[in-house]
Every structure is written in structure tokens, then in C-alpha cells.
Amino acid sequence: xxxxxxxxxxxxxxxxxxxxxxxxxxxxxxxxxxxxxxxxxxxxxxxxxxxxxxxxxxxxxxxxxxxxxxxxxxxxxxxxxxxxxxxxxxxxxxxxxxxxxxxxxxxxxxxxxxxxxxxxxxxxxxxxxxxxxxxxxxxxxxxxxxxxxxxxxxxxxxxxxxxxxxxxxxxxxxxxxxxxxxxxxxxxxxxxxxxxxxxxxxxxxxxxxxxxxxxxxxxxxxxxxxxxxxxxxxxxxxxxxxxxxxxxxxxxxxxxxxxxxxxxxxxxxxxxxxxxxxxxxxxxxxxxxxxxxxxxxxxxxxxxxxxxxxxxxxxxxxxxxxxxxxxxxxxxxxxxxxxxxxxxxxxxxxxxxxxxxxxxxxxxxxxxxxxxxxxxxxxxxxxxxxxxxxxxxxxxxxxxxxxxxxxxxxxxxxxxxxxxxxxxxxxxxxxxxxxxxxxxxxxx
Amino acid sequence: xxxxxxxxxxxxxxxxxxxxxxxxxxxxxxxxxxxxxxxxxxxxxxxxxxxxxxxxxxxxxxxxxxxxxxxxxxxxxxxxxxxxxxxxxxxxxxxxxxxxxxxxxxxxxxxxxxxxxxxxxxxxxxxxxxxxxxxxxxxxxxxxxxxxxxxxxxxxxxxxxxxxxxxxxxxxxxxxxxxxxxxx
Numbered sequence: 150x151x152x153x154x155x156x157x158x159x160x161x162x163x164x165x166x167x168x169x170x171x172x173x174x175x176x177x178x179x180x181x182x183x184x185x186x187x188x189x190x191x192x193x194x195x196x197x198x199x200x201x202x203x204x205x206x207x208x209x210x211x212x213x214x215x216x217x218x219x220x221x222x223x224x225x226x227x228x229x230x231x232x233x234x235x236x237x238x239x240x241x242x243x244x245x246x247x248x249x250x251x252x253x254x255x256x257x258x259x260x261x262x263x264x265x266x267x268x269x270x271x272x273x274x275x276x277x278x279x280x281x282x283x284x285x286x287x288x289x290x291x292x293x294x295x296x297x298x299x300x301x302x303x304x305x306x307x308x309x310x311x312x313x314x315x316x317x318x319x320x321x322x323x324x325x326x327x328x329x330x331x332x333x334x335x336x337x338x339x340x341x342x343x344x345x346x347x348x349x350x351x352x353x354x355x356x357x358x359x360x361x362x363x364x365x366x367x368x369x370x371x372x373x374x375x376x377x378x379x380x381x382x383x384x385x386x387x388x389x390x391x392x393x394x395x396x397x398x399x400x401x402x403x404x405x406x407x408x409x410x411x412x413x414x415x416x417x418x419x420x421x422x423x424x425x426x427x428x429x430x431x432x433x434x435x436x437x438x439x440x441x442x443x444x445x446x447x448x449x450x451x452x453x454x455x456x457x458x459x460x461x462x463x464x465x466x467x468x469x470x471x472x473x474x475x476x477x478x479x480x481x482x483x484x485x486x487x488x489x490x491x492x493x494x495x496x497x498x499x500x501x502x503x504x505x506x507x508x509x510x511x512x513x514x515x516x517x518x519x520x521x522x523x524x525x526x527x528x529x530x531x532x533x534x535x536x537x538x539x540x541x542x543x544x545x546x547x548x549x550x551x552x553x554x555x556x557x558x559x560x561x562x563x564x565x566x567x568x569x570x571x572x573x574x575x576x577x578x579x580x581x582x583x584x585x586x587x588x589x590x591x592x593x
Numbered sequence: 594x595x596x597x598x599x600x601x602x603x604x605x606x607x608x609x610x611x612x613x614x615x616x617x618x619x620x621x622x623x624x625x626x627x628x629x630x631x632x633x634x635x636x637x638x639x640x641x642x643x644x645x646x647x648x649x650x651x652x653x654x655x656x657x658x659x660x661x662x663x664x665x666x667x668x669x670x671x672x673x674x675x676x677x678x679x680x681x682x683x684x685x686x687x688x689x690x691x692x693x694x695x696x697x698x699x700x701x702x703x704x705x706x707x708x709x710x711x712x713x714x715x716x717x718x719x720x721x722x723x724x725x726x727x728x729x730x731x732x733x734x735x736x737x738x739x740x741x742x743x744x745x746x747x748x749x750x751x752x753x754x755x756x757x758x759x760x761x762x763x764x765x766x767x768x769x770x771x772x773x774x775x776x777x
Contacts, residue, residue, distance in 0.1 A: 423605055433754075436603075436747030450602025452634035455747040 153211060162211040163196065167204045181207045183254065183276045191242050191272050212274060214267025217320075221261065227327040228442070229408065232336075233366045236321055237359070238271040239264060243317065244355040246279075247310045253282040255308065259316025260297040261323055282310065300346045314352050318343025321362075335365035379409075379556075384483040385467040385474035387499035391487045392514050394421045397466040398443065398541035400483065403552040404462060405442040406544050412437060412461045413445040417468030423447040443542055471502050481559060482506040485535065486524060488517035500528065510559060531558065595742035597659045599753040601635040603745065606656035609637040613672075614663025617641050634743065647672055657757075667699065678758055679710040683733060685717035685725065693721075697729045711756070 152165045168178060184195040193210040200206065217235065221227065239259070246254040257278045265272045299315035301308055321340040339361050345351045352358040382400065386393035397413055404411035415422045422438070422445050425431070431438040431445075436455030438445050449455055457463055467474035474482065484503050486496040503509060511532045513521040521534040533555055536547045600608035609630070612619045619640030623631040629646075630637040639650060651658065660676065662669045673679055681700060683693040700710060712733045714722065722733050736756070739749055 420605060433750070436750060448605065450598075450605065450635050452598030452602030452636070452743060453745045453747070453750075 162213075164193075164209045164211045166207040166209065168207065169204055170200075170202075178205055178207070180275075180277045180279075181205075183279050184209070186249070186252075187246070187254070187276070189242060189245050191238060191270065192276075193272060193274060212265050212267060212272045213269075214265040214272070216262050217264040217266060218261040220266055221323065221327050227324060229366065232321070232324045233363075235264065235266075235271060235324065236317070236362060239273065239320065240317060240355050240359045240362070242273050243310075243313050244359070247282075247313070247355060253310070254279055255282055255310055256313050256316070257302070257308065258294070258297075259313060259320060260294045261320060262294075264320070301348065310355070311348055311351050311353065314343050314355065314358055315345075317355070317358060318345070318351075335368060336362075339365050379462055379480050381477065381479045382462065382464045382481040382483060383467060383474045383477045383479040384464060384485065385471050385503070386469050386485040387471075387487050387496040388492060389469040391469070391485045391492070392535070393417075393468050393483075393485050394419070394466055395538065395541045396483060396485050396512060396514075396535055397464050398445070399538065399544075399548055400552060401445070401464045402443050402542060402544050403549060404464075405444065406549075410458070410461045411444070411464060412457050413443070413464050413466065414457065415446065415448050416465045416473060417470055418448065419468055420448060440542055471499055475503065475506060479508060481508040481510055483510050483512060485512045485514055486532075488513045488515050488520040493520070496524075504528070508559070510555060594659075595739045595745055595749070596753060596756065597636045597657070598634060598743055599745055599750070600657035600659070600757070603750060603753070604657075604757075607654060608635070608657045608659065609639060609650065609653070609655045611639045611642045611647070611650060611658060611660045613642050613644075613647075613660055613669060614665050615641060616663065644669070644672065666696070670703065674705065678756070679705060680756060681710050681712050683712055683714045683717075683725070685714045685721045685733065687718060687721065690721050690725075693725060694728070697725060697731060701729055701731075713756070 150167045152167065154163050154165050155161070156163065166180075178198075181195055181198050184193065188194075193212050195207065195209050197208040198205065199208070215223075243256060243259075246256060256273070256276065257280060258275065263273060263275045265274055297316050297319045299308070299312045302312060318340050321336075322344055325337060325340055339358070342350060342361070343352055343358055352361070384393050384397040384400070394415075394417075401411045401413040413422070426438050426445075426447065431440045433439075434444075436446060436449065436453070437457075438447065444461075446455060446457065465474070465477060465479070467477075482503065484500070484506070486500065487493070488496070500511075509530075511524065511528065511530060512535045513524055513532055514535050516534060516537040518534045521532045525532040533551060536545075536551065538545065538548060594610060597608045597610040600606045610619075617640065619638050622640075623633065623638070625631050625640060630639045632638070637655070639646075642650065647660075660672065662673065666673060666681070681696065683696065685693055697712070712731050713736045714733050715736055715738045717733065717735055722735075725731070726733055734755075736752055737749060739745060745753070
């Protein structure tokens, strides 16, 4: 039984573990002895131990936060940075334990429930079955959680620091599963090697694991930040109410899903983003507002200065302000044409203004494929058909397919100007492959 | 001015700044229009406002009105009472400790209409802050020194939101992961 208590005079919170003096639970006191030997900022400190006739009371540091298990259940978005942070921190704790002098320790029970994420960072809790490396008999051999338990524990073979590395590999695997879209093969290989059932294949030390892990994280990062990465995207509509904001937000969301840090920037006076923020569901980070993996910046006045991070791709939403959009030197110019009958005339007039824009990409809205084909034929240029969509903050397969095809096609077209990361290279014409979502026009 | 700038530029609200301490600094900065204000970064600045003008200005549809009472807080007690946020800036330096103490003492005498005043200080000396807090049973909030109140960086947004007492974002309630029990 664990109690949360508050010191009456100091007002400090502490966790008090009450352990019965019965024979079954007496070994639990070992945790207090072990914690007493561990002095690490990410391991809860032990303050005191009291006892009465029936119970022992271990007074420990109160660690506020939620477990990695709960975090992964609730959060639909696990970033590679998050994975890197968690794994590095846990590896750091294990490395400290494995090099403890004079007696190194092994944790033995690494699992997502025992990792707490709080305001003071990551903490490892529950050292109930931790043991000294040179301890005879390898105590608590049979304890552990099936999903995270190393095979040598189950087989009652000798346990070593590699047992902890197995747990670390399992944690990494779980995190990769949560971030299935974005993880590189190299990182998966690191996880597989760490969680290998064969001891000879598994990493022999945390340092070796960490070296490979950090290398693969870095290579992953480098692949996002290529020299000629797409940096600035401008979006404008042929007239008001064509859905430029919807398209821009969707595109920002897509790029972020592909691990390309992208910020949506509102450059029109409609204030739609701020209205969405007022509805709730956003968090504020500096001057940026975040909703899942969408980052947006509303219109700010002259009195404040908010800078978009240097490594970010920006999607500038100019609404119906074509003149403003043309003044930007962008890598891509997303031009959304109204496809309702009463909008066609204005769309055509607006097209005349933007037809020479650099990196022009034309969209027709409301999923009107017939009209998209018509525009494509008329302008001898690919016209993408933006589907009817309910929520721009939610990435549908239809939109994903559309944007993926668009980037592949545009990357080839603008080969010398910019490049962007792509997951799988498929041959063939993306316009045809777009399963009817994209419409093509042949150059005359 | 930083608050007014943040309200107008950062929160996109219709904001006005009222100079009430009567030193006339604003009047020397820019000339007012016929209605009695000048505009800078979308903020309407009203120089040298008299007590009688306040009700008129309150009805001009501003979302945020920042009233700068300077050191005339005793003189304008009635007006301060009607404000939604009452912010008192204390200078907690060794040479200004006496004035700060005097100010808090005066303010503590009065009832502030159910809304407790917010005490804030820039670059407070820790020991003096502690002393004042203990002596008068108040909490002094430390606020960062904003180098240019007419050009605020995003690092000050959180603090300014806190001073306004209204978060910039509304958090959606998380669903509780409680298993549903079915009877029978």
C-alpha cells in the first residue's frame, strides 16, 4: 500500500510505502536498502524508514507524473524526439546502475509502467526486484512481466546487465510501435538487436546500445533536414471561402505526420486559426499553438514578435490575397480554385494572375473531379482534386495519398530547386497512380 | 504598454491604454485625433485622461482597457475597485523597500471588492521579497523585465497571459479511462 502524505510543517509531499511484517512481504524492504545506495536525479530518493508492530513504512520522494504506459495509451502522437529523449534517459539510469561502485546493480524489471514522465523529467520507479550483479543465486529470477522479461530469466539461466538491455530494447520496440509511421529501419534494427533472445547477438553494454541508438536517431534527423529541403509553401485561393485554410492546415498536418516539422502561418485577416484556438484543444508553445502534431501561428500584430523555428517548413495561408501570396518567394505555390459553377469565372480570372508563379500547384476544391479534369486540360497542367473533407486536423488516407503523390510529382518537376524526404519510391506516373484522386493534363 | 501591446498584437483584441497619472508623457509622444486618442500598433492611446472620461471610454467597445494609474493609486481608489485585474508593481530594491512596504501597507488597509490585487515586481531582491511577503502575508509575483514594451517576444507570452488572468488556450477535458461497470 502506498500513501501520498504531506509534511505538516514543511508542506512537502512524500510517498509512504506500508509493508506488512509478514514473511511474504519482508523482502520488499530490500527496495529501501537498494534505493539507499542509489543517488541519481532520476531515481526517487529514500528519506527514512519507520516501523511499528505490524508494518514497515518507507518514506520516499513523491514523484508526480504519469507512467509511460498511460502516456502511450492517451497520446496518439509519439514523436521521434520523444522516443530519443525517453530511451536516452532510461539508458542513462541503467548505465549508472551498471557502473555503480563497488557493487554494480541490475534493475531487472524494466517496463513502461515503471517509467514516470513528470514535470521534472523521466524517473524510474519500483526497484523491488533490483539486485546486485555479483549477488549469488540471482534473486527474483522468476519475477518480471512477460512482455518485457528476458528469456534468460524465464529459463532460469544466469542474469546479467544484458537482461536490462533486453528490457530497454522492448521499451524501444513499444515506442516504435506507437510511432509506426515515422521510424527508420535502422532504429528498428537497434531495437531488435537489443531485444534479441540470443545473448551473443544482444548488446553487451548500455554504451554500445546508446552509441548505435544515437547514431540511428541522428541519421534519421539528417534525412529530414536535407540541404535543399522544401522551406516555404504559400497557399492562396481564387476567391474568399474556397477553403484555403482547410487545405493549408491539412497540408501542414500531413508534413508533420511525415516528420517534417511544419508550421502553419495565418497571413490573412480572417482570424480562423484564432477562432479554432478559442474553441479549445490547443496548447501554447511560445507563440505557436499546437494540436497533436499540428503547429500553427495566428496573425500577430506589430507589437509582438514571434519567430518560426529555423528548421521549420512554413505554410503561409494568404486566403484570397493573391497579391500578397505572389510577393513571397516560395518553393511551392498552392492555388485553390473554386469549382462551383458560380465560382468558375472568378477562378479563371485569378488563374491568369498566378499562372507564372514559381512552383505553382493547382487544386480544385469540393472533390469535383470533373472540373479538375477540365481545368487540367485547359491549362495543360496537373490539377489536384482536394477531396471533400470534414476535419483538416485529422489526416485521412485520401488526403495522405493526394499529398504524397503531389510531393513526389512536384519534387521531380522542381528537381534543382528543392527536395523533400520521401518514404517509398514508387515508379510510374503519380498522377495516374493517384487512384482517381488526382487528375492530369497533358502538355501540349 | 507591454500589456496593451500583448492584448492588441498577441491576442488580437481591441485594446486601449489610458494615461491617468497626469504627467502628460503620452501627449508629448504623438498628437491625438479629434476623439482624443492616437493609434500605435493597433492600440488606442488616450493621454491625460480625467476621472470623468473613464465611463465614456469604457463604453467604446474595447476588449481590454489598460489603465495606468502611475503612483496615484490612492487618488483613484474608486476606479481601481472597478477593474477586473488590479496589478500593483512593487520596486523591491534595498533603497525602495520602504516605499514598497508603505504601498502594501496602504493597500492592505482597504477592501478590494472581492478581487485580490496582484503584486508584481521586476528584478526583485530575494531577501526583500521574502521579507515583504512574510510581513504583509502577500505573494509577490516576479515578472520578467521586458526590454521593449512596444515589441514583445514570444518568451513573455505566458507571463502576460498569467497577468491577464486568462489563458490563451482553452484545454479540452480529457476523457477519463474508467472502466464501465455493468450491473448483472
